[in-house]
Amino acid sequence: MNCNHHPDDSTLLSYGACSLPDALSMVVACHLAVCDHCHDKVADAELIGLGLMEQEPLKSISKSSRDSMLAMLDEPVDEAYFETRSIPDDQTDGDIPAPLRPMIGQWFSDLHWRTMAPGMKQFILPASRGKLRLLKISPGTFMPSHGHSGSELTLVLKGSYSDELGRFSVGDVADVDPDITHQPVADTHEGCICLIATDGPLRFKGLVPRLLQPFFQL
Ligand SMILES: [Zn+2]
Structure with a gap:
């Protein structure tokens, strides 16, 4: 790829x-x-x-x-x-990446997604250090603008999104430093699923995201 x-x-x-x-x-x-x-x-x-x-x-x-x-x-x-040494990449029997399958199975459609806001759902994965989640974003949905108190790694698994750093498609990783503030927007032609890891809380500007933050472990 x-x-x-x-x-x-x-x-x-x-x-x-x-x-x-x-x-x-x-x-x-x-x-x-x-x-x-x-x-x-x-x-x-x-x-x-x-x-x-x-x-x-x-x-x-x-x-x-x-x-x-x-x-x-x-x-x-x-x-x-x-x-x-090789990393398995067989995805013919599922759309979830091979490294995640031992934890959550093979298909995104089988996951119990939790609604965060209109057009945004998440699925939290276990992690002993840092937060790990899948985020499913409807076409054209704007994410809340946010900064970071640590590292954030985002891998696009389906669809695509754009933000201040560029356009990210399937396979792309955004390696975001703590000093960057951005507002990702899912592209309009299809929904977007991302795997996102952080090692510090996000910093939201808006009041509503800040109020919801504890409930969604952001
Ligand atoms: Zn690479």
Whole structure:
């Protein structure tokens, strides 16, 4: 799948080092299942990390090592690595991404969606660190404008949406920093389903979203 928007290199590096909160990690795993570009980068990062650990097992990684690791993510990967490692991406027997199926099954239509507001439904997934949810948005629906107190990763699973950062289609990831405020709008031709992970509460401007926030774990 050709994706136009990917997680930041620092996010991929943290994923490869198993240091992302599990909610964010699941979004990355679902993106890797459809994005060879990022899959290769994570494989590179894991190989580099293993090499560094063999060289300097007792020292913490310096900033220069971390910078060089990020730079090396753009170099070609050893193809032999993939002969022993692959992420399942079989979606012929369900529309839910393979990494999520052990938790919630195979079909979006089987989930018990909870209405949040007109045109917006959510399904909360279990996560020990961070919040993880599926959001189903009707065509043309505006989400409340919001900022963030931590990281937010959004993966589009169906349809598409647009916001201040661009247009996001199936497979695309929005890796949003805490300093960004945005208002996603589902495109009008079909509904949109996204997998969203956060590691801090959202910051809403409007009164109604702020009042509803505790009820929907936003
Ligand atoms: Zn990618």
